[in-house]
Every structure is written in structure tokens, then in C-alpha cells.
Amino acid sequence: MVLGPWHILVELWKLLTPLTLLYVTGSTFIGIVIGMLPGLTATMGVALLTGLTFGLPPKDAILILICVYVGAIYGGSRSAILLNIPGTPANAATCLDGFPMAQRGEAGPAIGLATTSSFLGTVFGLFCLAFFTPLLGKIALQFQSWEFFWLAIFGIIVCGNLTAPTDPLKGWIAGFVGLLVSQVGQEGIAAYPRFAFGFDQMRGGFALIPVLVGVYGIAEVLGVMRETMVPRVMTQIHKVLPRWRDLWLYRRTILRSGIIGVIIGAIPGVGEDVAAWVSYDFAKRGSKKPEEFGKGSREGLIAAETGNNACIGGAVIPVLSLAVPGSAPAAVLLGAMWLHGVRPGPLLMIEFPNYIWEVTAMFILASVAMLILGLSLVRTLVKVLMVPRPILMPIVFVLCVIGAFAIGVRIFDIWVMLAFGLLGYPMRKYNYPAAPMVLGVILGDMADVNFRRALIRTAGDPTPFFTRPISLILVAITLFVILSRSTQVRRVLAAGLARAKVALARG
């Protein structure tokens, strides 16, 4: 732990080669472009690039994906500020104050503040990643089959609850659909082919990347092409470099948003959009000028952008320590690590002790590239926003097809991608969040194998599921989350509280 900074420097030094720097610059730029184009999300970008970089050495491929991830989460702020359309869901809160700033002629300072606060958020997140992953990894070593089963269920329930705040039932349905999708194909104990229906292709199950590219990429292509509206871009940008006074003035907001971002990132499947909203809300509550929020508040903009980028580091903490993704793009990153032979989880610190430092060094490079590109290529990037959607979207579709095909070299995967695109489109339209479904696809195997393995170990006795301390905590939180969203339970609790108050008043 003490040697952590030294290890990070060593890994950073190893990464400083001309080819690596070229990858970092190129992929961060691609990430920013993907993020800033409304309709293309960070998850879709990372999923697409996972397929496209499959032929590269593992280290280069993961580096590229991390750069795309960081770049895309930041890039969405650009369209939020200039178009009032969040480039990715993570930047929805940025619209509230970024666009009013652009409307009053402060597009440049807004972009500058968004860039620097995104950088600070990412740096804060990655230091938390380097510090907390080994700690959580030590705790995770105590996890056994019972805990892993509950961890999967806990992840789905919490993620469904937070990504569908107005209607958690839809979030949970999406999560369970994802869990069921993961059950197709040969299972992990006796290799029995479930739901194959005699088709050889189905015996292997649905590959993760075609499913993700379908749910995020194809659904978005269809959604964007359905719309006829052409957004208007604010192109008058003058001074971009932020006033350092603003950053110093709002240092507490930056720190608070960073902490919130990391904590929310570490919760399975929740992700950057929730981190941005919660950071924004806390900043408004703690602000000396809350009335300025929503009307071009610099503090609001800083809070949202710090929160969503700090979430990236937080989301990777459970990826590396528990093999449970903290956000949808982190889920794809986890899938990419598996594809390239890295097995994140409790044993990572034992099998690949330097991997955490290597990933941290990759994040440092990505955040520096994001800062430099974000502050320097302002006018070039604005031109990207002007590319007509009927030109861009078919090209994206072609890339999605290659991304889905590349990993297994099977036409079947293209059809899987298309099918999940057709599922993802109505899901999005009718308020079913995609993140719990993605998390379900990732965690389904973990839930299945560990549940059955646990029962085998206890000769069919389910008691340890409810008596082991960590299991008990996970069950309690899961039940609390479900019951807290039940109207009936809330009514009973409210009635009980009212009765208790009356009883207390009577003495």
C-alpha cells in the first residue's frame, strides 16, 4: 500500500512509449467525439471499441478502452453546453447550467470549467481507485459462494432502484431480463445447454459484446434516425481557459462532488448519470447561491462534471476487486478484461499484483489527454457536432456490425446484436433502463454458479445464505431497498409512525 505511488510511477513510465501515446491521444479523441455526439454513449463507445480492438495486445486494448471511457464521459459535456442536449446520460445535469452559460455568451468558460472539473474528478477518482481497490480486495477475499450470489442480486436490485427512480419495478424487470439472458447456453457446473432449442450457435449462449452493442448502439442508431429535429449549435466560443479563481472558490464543491462520484461509482451498476445528479443536488443544497442553479451557475456545472468523472474511478473499484461493475461502461470494460485473459476479482491482487497500478497509470494518461484535447481542440470538436445524423448513423451501424462480428467471427453475433437492438429500442422508449439489464447479463453466471455451488457445499441446506455475516448484510440492504419502494410498506410505516407519535403525545 505504501509503495502504491511508486508502483504507479513505474507503470506510468512503462506506458510512456510513442505508440502508447499515439493510442492514448487517438482513443481519447475518439471517446470525446463519441461522448459529444448525442445518441452515442460511453457504454456504446467502449462496447464498440472492445470488438474493434480485439486483435490488439491486451494492454493496448484495455488502455484504448479506458481512454474512450474517460473521453466519452467528458465529451458529453460539450453538446450539453452547446446544444442543451447531453451527449451521454452522464451529462444531463451539465445542461442545466452549461447551456444557460452558453446562451449568455460564456460557452468558452463553460467548456473550460467542464474540462478542468472533469479532469479533477477523474484524478480524484483514480486516486481513490488506487487506494481503495486493494482494501476492498482484502475484504473480497472473505467472499464465498453465498456472498457472491447475494452480491449479484444486490447489484441488480440497487441498480434497478437507482437507474429507474420514478419506477423501480421497470429497473428490476430490466435486471431480471438481463439475468435470464445470461442463462442461455451451457451453464458453468455440468455444461448443460439451457434454452439452446437444438441450435448449435445457441449452445455457446449470447456473447456479451453483441448484446451490449445491440442494447446501446443499435437502439441508439434507431432512436436517432427516427427523429427529424436538427439541433442548433452555439458556435461562438472565445476564451476557453477557466479562471483558476473559480476552481479555488469552489474547491469544497469539487471535493464533495468527487467523494459522491466515487461512492456512487462503487455501487454496482449505478453509474455516472446518477453521480452527476446527486453531486449537483448536494452542491445546490450546500451553495451560498442556490438560486443561481439552473440559470448558468458555475458551481452547478463544476459539481455535475466533477461528480460524473469521479464516478469512473469509483466504478472501476468493484470491477477490479469483486468483478462486479460499478457502471454500464465499467461492465463493458470488465467484459473486455475477461476477453483479454485478465480475471478481475478477489484473486487479482494475488495473481496480477501490479494490475491495479497499471490501470491507474492508464487512467492518469487518459485524464491528461482529455485535459489537453479538451482545452485545445475546441473549434475542431464543434465541427463534429455539425455532421448530419443521416451521414453519421449508418457509419455507426457499420462499425457496430464489425464490433459485434469481430470477437467470435460469427454472423450469428450480428443477428444477436440486431435482436438486442430491437429489444433495447422499446425499452428506452418506455423507461426501462438499460444498465440493470447489462449488469444482469454480466452477473447472471455468477448468481447461477454460486447459488448451486453453495447448496452443494452444504448438502442442500440454504441456512448459510441468511446466517453468514456478509450475506446477512447484503440480504438486509436488498430487502430494505425493495421494501422502501413499496407504497404499501411506506403507508404502513407512516401509519405506525403517526400512531407512535400520538401515543407519545398522550404520554
Add this chain to the structure above:
Amino acid sequence: MRDEFRRQDFYTGLILCVVSLGVVAECWRMPRDLQGWPAYASPGVVTGLLGLGLLGMGFALTLRSVRRAGGTPFGITGADVRAYLADVGTRRLGLMLGLSVLYCLVLGRGLPYWLTTGAYLLAVMCVFQAGPWWQILLISAGTTAAVAYVFNRIFAIPLP
């Protein structure tokens, strides 16, 4: 409580109930003594439980949509279907989907990748009036060549 997706929720709930019942039935048919493992470790245990969970949620979704007042009625009339089909957005969606499915159908059937992809890009950009014909032609050809070269030659990814 009003719900803007009351009708959709009703039908989604019904579909979920039917699908999850199918899942549970299929799990029940799975072997319960596979390779000597006990019944509680059979392949259908967790999947069946998940199916039951989804059945419960589908039932709750349907029940909730029935109990919620207001919103659109559950029945779908001919006028509803005609209005949906006449919508510009639906037509754009149908065109994009149709062309994309056609592209996927043609891929991997012996035609060269550059031909199918170039034709697909050209068709979509023409149908959606992305710009003047020479610009569309140039972009389609350039993109196809770039995609084929970068992924096939540089990244060594086989193309469909």
C-alpha cells in the same frame, strides 16, 4: 395515479408473464440428476427462480396498469394503428430498420464486404437525404474503404 405508459405497461406485463411461464416450464423439463449432481444443483434451479421472479414482476406490472386510473384505454383500434403507421417517425424508423436488416441479411453470403457496405451506406444516406449525390457517393466510398483497410489490414479483424 396517472401513467403515461399505462397501455404499454399492460401489454408488456402480459408478455413478461407468458415469457416467464415459458422459462419456468422449460426449467422444469431440465434434467434433475445430471452427472450425479443432486436436484438442488440442477441447471434449472436458478433459472427457474429467476423466471418466477420475472413472472411476479410481470404480474405486478399488469395489475398496476389495470388499477391505475386515467391514461389511454387498453384496446388498440384500427385508427390507432393507422395513426402510428402514418407518423413520420415510424416511417423513418421502419426505413432504417428495413435497410439495416437487409444489410445484415446480405452480409456473409458471398458478396464482397466493400460492395454490401458501400451499397448500404449509399442507400441510407440517399433515402434520408443526407446531402448532394456526389457528396453521399464520396462519403460512402471513402468510409467503406477506410473501414475495410483499418480493421482488416491494420487491426487484422476479419470482415463479414
